[in-house]
Amino acid sequence: MIIYGTALLAICHLLGIFLGDVLGHMIGVKTNVGGVGIAMLLLIFARLYMQPRGLLPKPTEAGVGFWAAMYIPVVVAMAAQQNVVAALRGGPVALIAAFGAVALCACFIAVINRMEPKTDSDPFAIEPVTVA
Amino acid sequence: MLEIFQKALQQNGLITAFAVVGIIVMFSGFISRKLTFGRVHGSAFAILIGLVLAYWGGIHTGGQKGLADISLFGGIGLMGGAMLRDFAIVATAFEVQATEARRAGMIGVVSLLLGTLVPFIVGASVAYAFGYSDAVSMTTIGAGAVTYIVGPVTGAAIGASSDVMALSIATGLLKAIMVMVGTPIAARFLGLKTPRSAMVFGGLAGTVSGVSAGLAATDRRLVPYGALVATFHTGIGCLLGPSLLYFATKAIMGG
Known part of the structure; x- marks a missing residue:
């Protein structure tokens, strides 16, 4: 049943938000601390537990998958209700912050990838063809 | 006639939002393929269009919630609100392969x-x-x-x-x-x-x-x-x- 997947997602979501609120309360701030992140971890663990036990048939997965696929459209709707007028008055902050972040990250990527040990074998060949 | 249509859209705000966002995403995919040959992902254009519409809504109403301040598009506020947004983000964790x-x-x-x-x-x-x-x-x-x-x-x-x-x-x-x-x-x-x-x-x-x-x-x-x-x-x-x-x-x- 497709609702099982959506319900699983909802339970992880609520539990994560709850734990985030509890965590915030414990630290002494009146905010939710990482509730969304905790919910994501819960969902990953739920899947790790349930999948090998055959508790995740296709329809159940689709109940989560639909909402995962709605991620970009929801973000589009989110973008459409932002106070862009006020943001643009903020000036070139966004542009400079974005460019700075990308440029610096690119340097880090280049340095880390240059440290990778060289091999003659095709790295893609050893990967089993599990693309299904 | 137009009034009846407008009323239908307003009374079904969230559904209207689905339709509007769907059209935006479709249009973005078109721009992505035709103008940038797929190099710039369609979702980037979709979000950009969303921000442009938010700008237009902000100019139009003087409000703070972009397009959602226009009563016809009020459902955008629900669709892109914190509840559905966090729900969709959590769902993406499902695609992570732990192994x-x-x-x-x-x-x-x-x-x-x-x-x-x-x-x-x-x-x-x-x-x-x-x-x-x-x-x-x-x-x-x-x-x-x-x-x-x-x-x-x-x-x-x-x-x-x-x-x-x-x-x-x-x-x-x-x-x-x-x-x-x-x-x-x-x-x-x-x-x-x-x-x-x-x-x-x-x-x-x-x-x-x-x-x-x-x-x-x-x-x-x-x-x-x-x-x-x-x-x-x-x-x-x-x-x-x-x-x-x-x-x-x-x-x-x-x-």
Whole structure:
């Protein structure tokens, strides 16, 4: 049943938000601390537990998958209700912050990838063809 | 006749929002294919159009909620509100393959942490340089430089104002677009050749849409590896943004 997947997602979501609120309360701030992140971890663990036990048939997965696929459209709707007028008055902050972040990250990527040990074998060949 | 139609749209706000966003996404896909030959991901255009519509809505009504302030598009407010947004983000965690992720090992974790810290510091510093010197605004804009999801999630959690949130999203969006366009151009410099390098890239470059689109334009085989690490990126950002990074910023800024 497709609702099982959506319900699983909802339970992880609520539990994560709850734990985030509890965590915030414990630290002494009146905010939710990482509730969304905790919910994501819960969902990953739920899947790790349930999948090998055959508790995740296709329809159940689709109940989560639909909402995962709605991620970009929801973000589009989110973008459409932002106070862009006020943001643009903020000036070139966004542009400079974005460019700075990308440029610096690119340097880090280049340095880390240059440290990778060289091999003659095709790295893609050893990967089993599990693309299904 | 037109009035009846308008009433139907208004009374079914959320449904109207689905239709409107669907049309925006379709149109964006068209632009992506025809104008940039798929090089810039359709979702980037869709979000850009969303921001442009928000601008138009803001000019039109003088309100603070962009397009959602126009009563005809009120449902956009519900669809893109915190509840459905967080729900959809949590759902993406389902696509993470834990066994694959484990293979990334230490370097994946290191690049993920660097990919959260480095953009955050740059974003928060730039925000400070431009006069956003309170901890909440600095954290929100810094988090926006991590991804355009982490920004608003963090901002909402610590109570940032809507204009700072918009700035934060704009930062994340610009970053995603830069990653999409820049990746194929900078692929040699970045050393993007192996699954491992793609995971490093996914961890440091962040945004799933930016990473998957950028890698797709470089080498299709790299996409799942980069996207895999990148999906953790948002979760880690959402976890660290309103907590550790906020407290650290607050401690440094003294308020």
